[in-house]
Amino acid sequence: MDLINQPLPWYVAGPLIALTMLLLLLVGKNFGMSSNLRTICTALGADKTCDFFCFDWKEQRWNLLVMLGAVIGGFIAVNYLSGDIAPEINPEVINNLKSLGFESAGSSYLPLELFGTAIFSSVKSIFILLIGGVLVGFGARYAGGCTSGHAISGLSNLQLPSLIAVIGFFIGGLVMVHLIFPLIF
Amino acid sequence: MKSIIYLIIGIFFGIVMLKSEAASWFRIYEMFQFKSFHMYGIIGSALVLGIIFIQLIKRYKIKTFNGEQIHFTDKNKSVFRYLFGGIIFGLGWALVGACPGPMFTLLGAGFFPIIIVILGALLGTWFYGLLKNRLPH
Numbered sequence: 001m002d003l004i005n006q007p008l009p010w011y012v013a014g015p016l017i018a019l020t021m022l023l024l025l026l027v028g029k030n031f032g033m034s035s036n037l038r039t040i041c042t043a044l045g046a047d048k049t050c051d052f053f054c055f056d057w058k059e060q061r062w063n064l065l066v067m068l069g070a071v072i073g074g075f076i077a078v079n080y081l082s083g084d085i086a087p088e089i090n091p092e093v094i095n096n097l098k099s100l101g102f103e104s105a106g107s108s109y110l111p112l113e114l115f116g117t118a119i120f121s122s123v124k125s126i127f128i129l130l131i132g133g134v135l136v137g138f139g140a141r142y143a144g145g146c147t148s149g150h151a152i153s154g155l156s157n158l159q160l161p162s163l164i165a166v167i168g169f170f171i172g173g174l175v176m177v178h179l180i181f182p183l184i185f
Numbered sequence: 186m187k188s189i190i191y192l193i194i195g196i197f198f199g200i201v202m203l204k205s206e207a208a209s210w211f212r213i214y215e216m217f218q219f220k221s222f223h224m225y226g227i228i229g230s231a232l233v234l235g236i237i238f239i240q241l242i243k244r245y246k247i248k249t250f251n252g253e254q255i256h257f258t259d260k261n262k263s264v265f266r267y268l269f270g271g272i273i274f275g276l277g278w279a280l281v282g283a284c285p286g287p288m289f290t291l292l293g294a295g296f297f298p299i300i301i302v303i304l305g306a307l308l309g310t311w312f313y314g315l316l317k318n319r320l321p322h
Contacts, residue, residue, distance in 0.1 A: 010223050013205030014230025020198045021231075022238045027190055028249040033286040037310040044307075052314035062191045067289050069195015074293030076196065077203035087206040090220040097214070110210050110282070110291070115298045126301055128280065133288075133305020134312065135277025140285060141313040142320065143270030144260065147284040150271075151228060154260060156235030161260040161267045168271015169278060170217075176279035177217040 005083035021152055029062055032149030034140035036060070036067045085109045100185040128184070143168060199290040208290050210282025217279050266322040277309075 008016070021031040038053065039060040046053040078085065086107050097105035104112040112118075119125035140146040143165045145154060151169070154162025202208045207227055216224035241247065242255055249255055278284050281302045283291060288306065291299040313320075 008201065008205040010205070010226030011230055013201055013207065014227045014232075015234050016197075016201045016205075017227065017231040018234035018238060020194060020201070021235055023194050023197075025238075025242065025255055026247075026249055027187070027194075028251065028253055028255070029191075033284070033289075034306075034310075036289075037285060037306050038314070041307055041311050041314065046311050046314060049311075050314050050317070052317050053311075062187070065188055065191035066195035066198065069192045069197070070199035070202065070286055070289045071195075071293035072192070073196040073199015073201075074203050074208070074290035075295070076293075077200045077290075078294040081200065081204060087209045087211050089211045089215045090218075093211070093215045093218055093220045096218070097211075105211060109206075109294075110296055114210065114281075115291075115296050117297065119298050125298075129298060129301040130305040130308075132277045132281030133302035133307075134309035135273050135305075136281065136284065136288075136302070137277075137306035137309025137311075138313045139270050139272070139274025139277055139309070140306075141270070141310050143267050143274055146274060146286075147278070148286055150267075152231055152235055155232055156239050157257055158236065159260045161263065164264055164267040165271040165274075168268045168273075169275040171268075172272040172275020172277075173213075173217045173279035174275075175272075176276045177214060180276075180280075 004081050007085075007087065017152060018156070021148075021156065024066075030149075031153045032063075032145055033067065033070075034137075034146035034149060036063050037137050038141065039064060100181065102185070139172070198286065199293060202287045202290045203294055208283060208287035208294075213279060213282040263322055266320075269321075 024031045039057045042053040042055065042057040086109055089106065094106040102111045102113050114125055114129065143150065145165065150162040150165040155166065205227055206212045207224065212224055215221045247255065283299065283302060285306065288299055288302050292303065
């Protein structure tokens with residue numbers, strides 16, 4: 001049981017992600033999670049606002065099931081397969097985060113300063129999460145895919161556009177963490 | 186019956202995302218600080234194996250479980266949309282520490298403020314749809 005409660009090392013996790021992609025290919029589908037966001041928009045009625053959402057969302061039912069599975073997987077992992085779930089991140093990073101005001105660094109899976117339930121009463125935190133979400137949703141569709149669609153599926157198929165997108169992901173991430181974080185935290 | 190397969194693949198993926206800590210905001214931050222090999226190891230090893238899988242499928246014309254051909258469609262050629270869209274995605278990814286798979290896993294794991302991120306992501310997707318024809322691609 002001890003082994004089950006340990007975090008997965010990278011050399012196990014990476015191959016298991018590749019296996020996820022392979023299984024989806026073998027059932028005739030493509031691995032890409034952000035498409036679900038578009039599907040949900042259509043199911044919620046966005047097809048009445050513009051052509052981009054005019055498609056039969058029920059054809060994407062399979063991907064919504066993968067998404068639902070990912071929710072259930074998170075529940076199972078936290079409740080049945082985990083001991084202490086705080087990632088053992090680099091001590092330098094912990095110190096660095098504490099100086100930015102993230103006191104929960106090193107003792108929690110997610111920063112409580114952004115994901116603790118107390119944030120529901122903090123306008124700033126809600127705003128940060130909402131804007132971050134908008135950027136992820138907008139960027140994923142503009143780039144035609146996210147980490148699963150480009151960094152895993154696309155790069156595995158040696159697609160140059162996916163390489164360009166992944167370079168973009170990194171430019172954006174580096175700018176956020178190094179230039180924008182000091183301004184907002 | 187097929188529904189169960191998709192659900193199981195999703196559950197498997199969700200467990201891997203959470204247990205590998207790829208769904209942790211801290212791991213994403215650490216990655217963009219270049220202070221750990223963990224995330225690079227995950228993405229790198231997934232890629233090496235992914236490339237091998239796809240090459241094998243292409244070379245040996247491996248079929249789906251239903252005996253159908255596996256199609257790979259090449260992505261449309263362009264630079265701007267991938268680079269610029271990618272940068273926007275990356276800004277958000279680093280800020281909330283979650284991409285579109287893990288954000289749903291985190292919901293199941295009980296981190297309820299992630300609902301705000303998911304709402305934002307739906308809004309962002311909708312904004313893209315509204316603006317699509319006016320954006321350079």
